Amino acid sequence: MDFELTDEQRRLRKEIVAFARAELGRDVAEDDRTGRFPREDWNRCAEFGVLGWPVPREYGGGGLDPLTTMIALEALGYGCRDNGLVFAVNNHLWACVVHLLLHGTEEQKRRFLPPLSAGTLVGAHALSEPEAGTDILSMSTTAVRDGDGYRLHGTKCFISNGPVADVFVTFARTGDGVGTQNRLSAFVVTADMPGVVKKRELPKMGLRTTPMGVLEFDGTPVPAANLLGREGAGYQVFTSAIEWERSFMFAAQVGAMERILENSVAHANARRQFGRSIGTFQAVSHPVADMKIRLELARNLLYKVGWLKREGRMALVEATMAKIFISESLVQTAQASMDLHGARGYVADDGVERELRDALAGPIYAGTNAVQRGILAELVGVRGALSGGGGGSR
Incomplete structure (x- = not known):
């Protein structure tokens, strides 16, 4: 497997990051405080093509292959500071659109996919x-x-x-x-x-x-x-989308991890205590190193799932591992960033505490990680691993 991005994928990633930084999340602090859905940013995403990335062109989408879709979503999560908006996009795609792609009749696809891709319908x-x-x-x-x-x-x-x-x-x-x-x-x-x-x-x-x-x-x-x-066939409809939901939905979190890492490095170099930058202290530099390790492992897991789905292969084990590891890694990275920023991280001015609040939902949605570990244990051969149960609503 060669996960080196193609020239087209690199160009797309660059364009998405530039778009997200310039056009999205301008009022994220106030929107977060009031719980307002940023409809204007949603419409900007629609105009840019985000809401139809995995949808075939014949149904009004962008026709991106699975791996390229993951790379695009990672770039969106990296460039956009509004994690809630990105999560809304992912719910739209992987809790609604993907079901129509996998199981919709031709009439259903032609009726719903074009307006869903155009953002005039929210899924x-x-x-x-x-x-x-x-x-x-x-x-x-x-x-x-x-x-x-x-x-x-x-x-x-x-x-x-x-x-x-x-x-x-x-x-x-x-x-x-x-x-x-x-x-x-x-x-x-x-x-x-x-x-x-x-x-x-x-x-x-x-x-x-x-x-x-x-x-x-x-x-x-x-x-x-x-x-x-x-x-x-409802149960089969639900389970058929599990690989997509439990991996593609977390691609943006890998982008968020990279954004948090870069912000943490910048702060570690700029903030001075005891006559030197705080990054020179191992108590600060070692957690930053761990951020990088988690980021690269998460990205490799993610890209493997994207590659497998592009090749039309099963990826349930890999998607389950990706869901667990990426969601928990983001929580750990966001917590480490808050620790590094100290009081500046705890107050709402810079958005560091918002990153942690947003990250905490990841181990819960799309199937709690407690349940995912039981599923993974069964997939690798532990009989009855799920009988012990697990908790949490979707």
Whole structure:
């Protein structure tokens, strides 16, 4: 495997970093404080093509291959200081768009992918429920046959992009009982359908510019044409996107790690104590060295997944490792940066504390790392590794 960037990939990365630095996150401190979704920056991302990077050109996208898409998302995370905006983009792509790419009918793709790529529609994933997070087979939302379609009843929560989303890839039971895989189905539900209620927005510790909310379906009529895949295949629809969500969603975090490292190096060289720069003290320089080690290992894991998906190969083990390692490495790097900056890092002026608040969600979303470790143990041959359970809602 040769992970050296091509000339085209280097050019693209340079253009993305320049765009993100110049156009995105200008008001990130205030947007973070108020929890405002930066719609103007979202539109700028759409105009630049970000929201359609992995979508084929025939459906209005950029047609980037998987590895190039990862490189592009890494560059976006590096150049954009608004981690919440970048997370909203990733939810749009890997919790909504990818499901349509993998399972949508031709009519569904032509109906939804062009406006999703253009940013006129915002995508989200309606999966988690108050009593069903990691244990998705226990969900209680139902889709009951009604004439030529279905009626949805239930409540979904912790929906990133939910309060501003127009399209929800929604999972519901279409059979009796719980716990059986073939009783789940997936649907494309639009926010303007009768009975779709955006109940409330949930305030968060970090990633505040990605709105999160609660969604209710009160007898929502959904046409059979909006069934994603066949009836009863919802679990397969969900699991088929796991490799994409649990690796591509974290590409931007690798970019954020590089940005934090560079800021930390600059501060270590500029800040002086006891007559010399603080970077000359091992207590400062060694954590910076660890930042670099984590960055390079994270990037290698990430690019391997991108290469495997570009070659059309399975990458579940690699994607699971990438999700665990990258999310935890970002937390460690952000914490080390705060330690290095001292009181300057703790106050809100420079955004160092925001990096840490934003990073803390990574080990939780897209499947908690406790559960991911159980999955990984099973994948490498430990029988029943998942039976001990794990926690956390998606």
